[in-house]
Amino acid sequence: MKKTLHLFIFADALGWELVQHYGILKKVTPYQKKCETLFGYSATCDPTILTGTSPREHGHFSFFVKCDPERSPFKQMRWFRWIPERIGGYHKIRNRLSRYFAKSQGYTGYFQLYSVPFRFLPWLDYTEKKDIYEPGGIIGGQPSIFETWKASGKNWNRSDWRCGDAANYAEIEHLIQDGKLELAYLFTAGLDATMHRYGPWSNEAKTAFLEFERKVEALEAMASQHYDEVRIAIFSDHGMTEVTQNSDLRRRCEALPLSYGIDYTAVWDSTMARFWFNSGKAREQITQLLNEATEGSIVTEEQLQNWRCDFPDQRYGELFYLLNPGVLFVPSFLNMSHVPGMHGYSPEDKDSAASWLTNFETDQPVNRLEDIFAVMEAASKD
Ligand SMILES: [Zn+2]
Structure with a gap:
C-alpha cells in the first residue's frame, strides 16, 4: 500500500507579499497563491483555519471585550490601579501576573494581559479562555479539524503552540523518521516574532525567511526517505505590514x-x-x-x-x-x-494577504482562510 504523509505547516504571518519578495519555497511548494485573510488578528484567523467557519459563526475576534464590572474576571485587578502605566506596563511584572491570573481562573487558552491599563481591566472580559486547539475550545461550539483527524483513525499529530519552533521541528522530525505519521499540523510562530521585532523588510526577517525555507526543505527531504508520497501545504493566517x-x-x-x-x-x-x-x-x-x-x-x-x-x-x-x-x-x-512590524489592517490591503503554498493541486480552490479546512478534512479521508 502506498504510504502518504500529509504535512500541513502553519506559519504565522507568512504573508503573500513576503513570499513573493523573498522568492522562497518555490522548490518544495511549486503551487503558490494568495489567500485572502480576515479582518482582525490571529485570534480571528486561527479559529477559522481550524473550523472552516467565519468569525461571525465561530465567535472569535479579539481578546478583550466590554464586561459588566460585577461579572468581570478582572474585578480583583482594581487593587493594581494605582501602579503607574510605565511600571504597570513592564513586561516581566505583567507576564508573571498573566500566568498567575490564568492559573487562578482556570484558563487553558493563550492568555496575556499585554499592556491593558490595570484601572480599565475591571470593565473588561477576556474571550479566549479555553485552548482553541482542544475539543470545546471554539466559542461557537464547532469541532476543530483535529476532532475530524482523531475520528478518522489515522495516525496524526499537532504541535503544541506553547512550545517554541525549535521544539516543534524536533518533534515532527522524530515522528517523520518513525514513519507512522499520516497527518501532521506543524505550528510555527518564529517569522511573526522576528517581523514584529525587526520589521518585514529587515535583514533579520530575510534571514528568518531563508531559514524557514531551509527547514521545510529538510523536512521534505527527510520525509521522502520514509514515505512514497509527501503532500505539503504551507499557509498563514495573515501577512505583515511595515509600521x-x-x-x-x-x-x-x-x-x-x-x-x-x-x-x-x-x-x-x-x-x-x-x-x-x-x-x-x-x-x-x-x-x-x-x-x-x-x-x-x-x-x-x-x-x-x-x-x-x-x-x-x-x-x-x-x-x-x-x-x-x-x-x-x-x-x-x-x-x-x-513596533516596526504589525498586522491587523484592512484585509483588502496587499500586505495583509495570507499565503497558500502546496506541492499538489487541490480538488477545491483555496482562496480564503475558510477554504483551508476542506483540504485538511480531505487529507484524513485519503
Ligand atoms: Zn503577530
Missing part, C-alpha cells in the same frame, strides 16, 4: 471630558479601537474625534458584513475604528512603544 507612523489617538480620546467605564468602554488593539457607549454624549464626542482623525477610518456596517465580522450581539464593539496600513496606536492595550 511607518505612530498614532496617539488613545491619548486624545482619554483627554475628552468622559470617564472610562462610566460614559464609554474602549479596547485599543494595536491597529483598531473598539467602542461601547453608555451615553449619547460619549457617542457624539468620540464619533467626532474619530471623524476628525486622519490616521484611519470608522469601519462601516457594510464592511463588517463583507468581512464576515458582523457579530449579532455587537460583542466586540458598537463602533470600530481601523488605522490605515502602516499606522500603529502608541500606546495601545497591546504595546506601549513603537
Whole structure:
C-alpha cells in the first residue's frame, strides 16, 4: 500500500507579499497563491483555519471585550490601579501576573494581559479562555479539524503552540523518521516574532525567511526517505505590514471630558479601537474625534458584513475604528512603544494577504482562510 504523509505547516504571518519578495519555497511548494485573510488578528484567523467557519459563526475576534464590572474576571485587578502605566506596563511584572491570573481562573487558552491599563481591566472580559486547539475550545461550539483527524483513525499529530519552533521541528522530525505519521499540523510562530521585532523588510526577517525555507526543505527531504508520497501545504493566517507612523489617538480620546467605564468602554488593539457607549454624549464626542482623525477610518456596517465580522450581539464593539496600513496606536492595550512590524489592517490591503503554498493541486480552490479546512478534512479521508 502506498504510504502518504500529509504535512500541513502553519506559519504565522507568512504573508503573500513576503513570499513573493523573498522568492522562497518555490522548490518544495511549486503551487503558490494568495489567500485572502480576515479582518482582525490571529485570534480571528486561527479559529477559522481550524473550523472552516467565519468569525461571525465561530465567535472569535479579539481578546478583550466590554464586561459588566460585577461579572468581570478582572474585578480583583482594581487593587493594581494605582501602579503607574510605565511600571504597570513592564513586561516581566505583567507576564508573571498573566500566568498567575490564568492559573487562578482556570484558563487553558493563550492568555496575556499585554499592556491593558490595570484601572480599565475591571470593565473588561477576556474571550479566549479555553485552548482553541482542544475539543470545546471554539466559542461557537464547532469541532476543530483535529476532532475530524482523531475520528478518522489515522495516525496524526499537532504541535503544541506553547512550545517554541525549535521544539516543534524536533518533534515532527522524530515522528517523520518513525514513519507512522499520516497527518501532521506543524505550528510555527518564529517569522511573526522576528517581523514584529525587526520589521518585514529587515535583514533579520530575510534571514528568518531563508531559514524557514531551509527547514521545510529538510523536512521534505527527510520525509521522502520514509514515505512514497509527501503532500505539503504551507499557509498563514495573515501577512505583515511595515509600521511607518505612530498614532496617539488613545491619548486624545482619554483627554475628552468622559470617564472610562462610566460614559464609554474602549479596547485599543494595536491597529483598531473598539467602542461601547453608555451615553449619547460619549457617542457624539468620540464619533467626532474619530471623524476628525486622519490616521484611519470608522469601519462601516457594510464592511463588517463583507468581512464576515458582523457579530449579532455587537460583542466586540458598537463602533470600530481601523488605522490605515502602516499606522500603529502608541500606546495601545497591546504595546506601549513603537513596533516596526504589525498586522491587523484592512484585509483588502496587499500586505495583509495570507499565503497558500502546496506541492499538489487541490480538488477545491483555496482562496480564503475558510477554504483551508476542506483540504485538511480531505487529507484524513485519503
Ligand atoms: Zn503577530
